[in-house]
Amino acid sequence: MTREPELGLTARGTIDRVIDGDTVVVDLAFIGIPLHIRLLDCWAPERHTDAGKASTSFMETLVHDGTAVTVHVPTQDVDSLRDLLTFDRVLGEVWIAGDTQSLNERMVHSGHATETKEG
Template identity: 35%
Template sequence: MRASIRIVLTAACLICGIAAFAKAFAGEEKMLRGTVSKVSDGDTIHFDDAASGETLKIRMVGIDAPEAHLPIPGGGPMVGQGKWGDAATAALERLTPVGTKVVLQDLGLDKYGRTLGRYFYRGRDVNLQMVRLGQAVPYVICDGPSCDRDFFEREKVEDYLKACDEARAAGRGLFNPAHPLREMPYEFRLRMQKRTPDKFVGDFADRSLHEPTEIRAVDVCRRIFFLKREYATRLGFHF
């Protein structure tokens, strides 16, 4: 009898473990409540978690804002994209000034130790708002386990790409025809940090796939980045 109970308990633990792994693999997030304590630039804030008291540096997922203060190899003064970086920072400060209470969707850490997240103010996706204002462009990265069949829906990819198109059509922010941003943040970082492009680039509209060096072959409002070719082909993108 005791042996049977042990078998049942062991099986139950295995099932729970498998379920937990599946949730982690699928990228299940946690929601945190807290306060904006600093706006660093157009896609980075500091967030004070109400429950733990911890301050998290948040890299806002799904978007890329013009650089305000980018470190470069060898040290020296940081570089930025001038008025576009300043405008993006100011826009985010207006949306959620320091002291604003928000809800953070915590999506884990990036390789720099920052928390990746999407945050909400009064139920509105602030990341998405930055794209709508033309103060950031979509920056969708399919990076491995998250690249499952629900990836595009889960990441609200169509919403972000549509917001980009609308901002450009209206001439907002970095799409202002009087002084448009000529070099997107991703390309600026590559050039200033003397890095070689390493992400494959997909076109969300026609599912075409391009080499990392062919980034300009894909419209900025349709780009999907893939760390590996197989991640792209898994989702129906092909050369």
């Protein structure tokens, strides 16, 4: 079966740091600056709470500074670059290089995040 690829920007990079259970900073060499990626469909508790600290710690067991990743930023419903940003973060999905399950999915499946803000 053939199909068109999903619209978006996909690139390889490395983790610069973990911010919390649903945000990581990725160094995408081709743009030359670290990019804050807010994981799509992944809502972790606020990091100042006990659950948020646990979520952040779990994320840090999955990735750390230098971990090779692939980032996908969907653009199918985007009219301008500003539409990709939320609180100066880009909405996207992140996979550890060679993995078939995204960090987004891993966080939700582990119970450290939910797919929706309401939980």
